[in-house]
Amino acid sequence: MSKKIVDAHIHLDMYKPDERFGILRDMEANDVDALIAVSNHLASAQETIRLAHADNRVKPAFGFHPEQPLPTDEEVGDLLAMIERDSDRVVAVGEVGLPYYLRREGEMTSREREAYVHVLEAFIRNAAELNKPVALHAIYDDAPEVIDLLEKHSLSKAHFHWFKGDSKTMQRMMRNGYFISVTPDILYEAETRELVRQFPLDKIMVETDGPWPFEGPFKGKMTHPHMIHRSAREIAVLKGIPDEDVYHRLYDNTIHFYGI
Incomplete structure (x- = not known):
């Protein structure tokens, strides 16, 4: 059985050109089928769509980190316009969330935070109108408020990365059918490991969040999509499920969620 993977969340535009070239060159050799390439801001989105046009394995998402x-x-208006203009190629709205x-x-100040909420809601509304998934940075005490916004706009295609x-x-999140993704820190972070034990496998994806660096066995190494293979095997151990079944589920989860 194939052990292909998809990196469900990577900032490809943030890598140095030679690093990015190496990642794309070696995708097939590393059984990496696709990269969900999120953006941080307008310039990031513009670079990400350029990368997607150059290599159709790069699946772009536009948002404001x-x-x-x-x-x-x-800038918000320009990003929203880009999402609509390139909606046939853009696979998601993201990365968006709360700071x-x-x-x-x-x-x-509370007023400043409300401004971030207003920006996030504009992107969530846009995703709901276009029936696009949303890739979210929403953790700890910010997550319930983000869920409130998702429910308000009846947006069920939500991916809470890391x-x-x-x-x-x-x-x-489980009741609402939202997805999560985990990074290579699953090999050494107790919090991530417990999350995987509790969350259903059919709502889990795997990511690198590259070029964000990792510790443990990855300390000092450039973050690369091939690290996801270690994550998948560790999920299999934590779930007590054969590697092949975990690979198949993770791959299908990501392909179907992002419609790629």
Whole structure:
């Protein structure tokens, strides 16, 4: 049985050109079928669509990553227009969400946070109108508020990438049929391992979030989609399911969720 994988969340545009070239060159050799390439902002989305036009294994998503200063109304408008204009090629709205780490690291007024919520809601509304999945940065105490917005706009195609949160939120996500994805930190992070034990396999995907670096066996190494093979095998161990069955499920989950 094939052990093909899809990287469900990677910032391909953030790699150096030679690193990106190597990743794309070696995809077939590493049994990597596709990359869900999310964007951080307008310039990122423009580069990501360029990469997608050059290589159809790159599946682009447009959004505004919340862990940065607020975008202008013009930038949000341009991103939303790009999503609509390229809707036949764009597989998702993302990465979008709320600024958990930015909020924790410094002062953020309630008015400023509300502005982030307003931006997020604009993207969620857009995804719902276009029937596109949404790739989310929504962790810990931000996650319930994001779920509120998803429910408000009846958007069920939600992917909480690298999710972290409490059991109550996790149960709510499962009831709503949302997906999660886990990174290679499953090999050494207790929180990620417990998440995988509890979440149903038919709602799990695997990702790198590259070029974000990892520790443990990956310390000092460039984050590469081939690391997902280690993640898949570890999920099999944690679930007590044969490797082949886990590979098949993870692959199908991602292909069907993103419609690729």
